[in-house]
Amino acid sequence: MSSKTSDQRPDTLLVTAGRHPHENHGFVNPPVIHASTVLFETVDAMTSKGARYTYGRRGTPTSEALEEALDALEGSAGSVLAPSGLGAISIALLSCLSAGDHLLVTDSVYQPTRHLCDTVLSRLGIETSYFDPLIGADIGSVMRGKTRAVFVEAPGSQTFEMQDVPAITAAAKARGATVLMDNTWATPLFFKPLAHGVDLSIQAGTKYIVGHSDVMLGTVSASEGAWKALKATHGAMGQAVGPDDIYLALRGLRTMGVRLARHQESALKVARWLEGRPEVARVLYPALESDPGHALWRRDFSGASGLLGVVLHDVAMERVKAMLDGLALFGLGYSWGGFESLAIHADPRGYRTATTWQAEGPLVRFHIGLEDVEDLLADLAAGFDRLAG
Numbered sequence: 001m002s003s004k005t006s007d008q009r010p011d012t013l014l015v016t017a018g019r020h021p022h023e024n025h026g027f028v029n030p031p032v033i034h035a036s037t038v039l040f041e042t043v044d045a046m047t048s049k050g051a052r053y054t055y056g057r058r059g060t061p062t063s064e065a066l067e068e069a070l071d072a073l074e075g076s077a078g079s080v081l082a083p084s085g086l087g088a089i090s091i092a093l094l095s096c097l098s099a100g101d102h103l104l105v106t107d108s109v110y111q112p113t114r115h116l117c118d119t120v121l122s123r124l125g126i127e128t129s130y131f132d133p134l135i136g137a138d139i140g141s142v143m144r145g146k147t148r149a150v151f152v153e154a155p156g157s158q159t160f161e162m163q164d165v166p167a168i169t170a171a172a173k174a175r176g177a178t179v180l181m182d183n184t185w186a187t188p189l190f191f192k193p194l195a196h197g198v199d200l201s202i203q204a205g206t207k208y209i210v211g212h213s214d215v216m217l218g219t220v221s222a223s224e225g226a227w228k229a230l231k232a233t234h235g236a237m238g239q240a241v242g243p244d245d246i247y248l249a250l251r252g253l254r255t256m257g258v259r260l261a262r263h264q265e266s267a268l269k270v271a272r273w274l275e276g277r278p279e280v281a282r283v284l285y286p287a288l289e290s291d292p293g294h295a296l297w298r299r300d301f302s303g304a305s306g307l308l309g310v311v312l313h314d315v316a317m318e319r320v321k322a323m324l325d326g327l328a329l330f331g332l333g334y335s336w337g338g339f340e341s342l343a344i345h346a347d348p349r350g351y352r353t354a355t356t357w358q359a360e361g362p363l364v365r366f367h368i369g370l371e372d373v374e375d376l377l378a379d380l381a382a383g384f385d386r387l388a389g
């Protein structure tokens with residue numbers, strides 16, 4: 001089997017990348033290497049800098065298999081693994097920021113990322129300010145002399161605003177800032193951050209890569225220019241992921257294409273159905289023609305995943321609870337990206353600082369899983385009956 005992957009299409013890469021069967025006795029999947037100590041034959045071998053493996057924390061054939069697959073998918077110079085998506089975000093930010101620097105973060109960012117910036121980064125002397133996710137090329141107007149990094153996420157967590165990533169990266173890079181993107185929603189299958197000027201592409205692998213709600217994992221993939229600092233920071237901070245978790249992520253990756261295709265098909269169907277419901281004021285899903293971010297999504301993305309939001313018409317919270325509590329197929333749970341459908345009530349008013357979340361009524365977020373979509377629609381229809389009381 002050839003390991004040349006550069007001319008393969010994404011769905012093929014998902015199958016081939018990071019696998020070298022004939023280096024592993026022909027076995028289809030890479031070995032799971034449980035390791036701390038690596039033995040050397042001689043003192044000279046130990047002290048020479050040439051050894052491929054030196055210590056479990058510094059990389060194993062198992063971690064390299066996933067990193068190699070990520071590089072093939074992301075088009076990156078190198079990738080690192082972290083024990084969670086938030087861990088990956090921390091490493092990426094710390095790789096490009098120092099005391100005295102200023103960081104710009106989209107106001108629609110995943111809330112725990114905001115918490116990291118406002119606590120640990122603030123304590124280390126890194127100042128964060130938040131910007132309107134719709135800012136586009138105007139990002140230049142909020143950049144300062146000390147702005148060293150810009151963090152984007154599209155669509156936004158819970159609120160699903162699309163961002164003009166190429167316009168933001170162009171303006172940020174003209175001023176020498178590193179651009180980081182949380183690309184968990186689209187995965188590199190539906191949006192390629194590095195091809196749009198992003199330096200550090202981050203995924204909560206916990207979601208679609210793993211895909212089965214059973215492992216925490218994060219990934220950061222770097223452009224040529226950002227790779228050295230990312231690798232050095234990752235190594236210095238002792239980040240390592242257990243081999244069994246990496247193996248489950250590799251296993252998840254092999255079917256991510258077919259899973260995402262189904263998530264997309266069902267989510268679009270649910271989104272269109274929700275749009276037609278009288279209880280619904282707006283559906284937040286950029287693949288819908290009615291979504292304000294649809295033009296950007298069409299221009300830059302090649303697909304949509306299974307996560308969407310619904311703004312209801314003004315209704316008492318008690319009714320929303322009755323709707324959600326009684327759902328049979330949609331579990332009430334944080335996270336998403338697994339095979340199962342989920343729902344949460346969200347209130348972005350509580351944490352926004354640069355913009356005000358304005359909505360007609362309560363916001364509910366749904367993850368559309370791999371169940372038969374007709375069963376999901378029936379579950380939601382019964383939910384709307386409970387909403388009405």
Ligand SMILES: *Cc1c(COP(=O)(O)O)cnc(C)c1O
Nearest residue numbers: 084085086110182184204206217
């Ligand atoms: C879940 C999530 C994360 C964090 O991932 P964990 O593995 O839970 O730490 C980061 N970004 C987004 C957009 C997420 O949805």
